[in-house]
Amino acid sequence: MNNIFITGIGTGVGKTVASACVTEALGAQYWKPVQAGLQDATDTQTVRALLSEPANVKEELYRLRMPASPHLAARTEGLTIYEDRIIEHAKQLQQADKPLVIEGAGGLMVPLSGQYFTLDLIKALGAKVIIVAQNYLGSINHSLLTAMALRNADVPVLGWIFNGDHHTNEDDIISWSRYHRITRIPRARKLNHDFVAVQAELMRPALQQLLSAV
Template identity: 65%
Template sequence: MSNRIFITGIGTGVGKTITAACVTQALGADYWKPVQTGLLEGTDTQTVRALLSNTTSVCHKEVYCLQEPASPHLAARLENVTIDPALILQQASIIQPPQRSLVIEGAGGLMVPLNEDVFTLDLIRQLQAKVIIVAQNYLGSINHSLLTARVLQASDIPVLGWIFNGDHHSNEEDVVRWSGYPKLGRIPHATVVDANFIALQAKQLMF
């Protein structure tokens, strides 16, 4: 569905959840993280719900909640669970009303395995979602960014563009130019991240 937006990252800890909150706020969309790992740290759904200030967004319940802060396939294996993408697809159809945008947050990057055979990339294709790539500057981030872009290009998955997190770096312009995907915005580092911060950043995103 063209009104599904999948938030993926070039790696772990690059700001996907904050970005997802900003995109959800900007679009007045609904939010959903179908697979949550690392429950001891709380859920991303709880975080996003607390950061939204519009009155329309709904944060939907996860399909899988797993304790271990690890990739979904490993966290599931440790709990003797197998993640079934068919259940995720079925739930997506149930929770998303026609014509309503749904922001879907993935776990980690494109090649994170959900089970022994299916990767996040495969789930994005099955959901027929458009992708926003979240990136952050660190040593090796250009490589991770362009590998992510190449995989999406090779897979014929539509990409809306990049959202960068953290301190500005000239690498952003290079990544945009080399990938051919536009920059939708950037979310600066902040010591306090609250609903006001999210609302301000949401207004500056370019869709």
């Protein structure tokens, strides 16, 4: 399957905006299998509003009201997240002529059920990974732990997307992790389709080159 999985070094680092930009850059489909938290606009709704082709955005498989770890939100609502169902649905969504960009919830070790984590799902999907990072106190540790977990699991990594203002930590993370820099998405004065289109155009050459090399 031609899957690209967008994971983050933590929560709130800009995965959804990065996912929209990657989807736009590749003319791909976007899918977030599990959405936890329905109080505000969902990530799926946000991405749909940002893309030039909203039809490329697919609906979530699991919609959980509680803004919490998927396993906890599902447990609280009396539901079970079935990993096989996610994998089968990904196969159904897959098209030969375009990748499927899958946005995860939080980071690699977010549990989807009692003994099943996001990293397990990535491996089962056979996905290539893009890591989204943002500079904050502790981000080097979170970034390098994420890179280490992916390398130890033999998961192919396309590279990093950094969000926000440049910081020298970004250059150190690239050097230490030995994964490529795809791009850095600056802070948006106004987050809209035009912003995403510009960022998609800038990252497209690097994405295409990395995809052809993996």
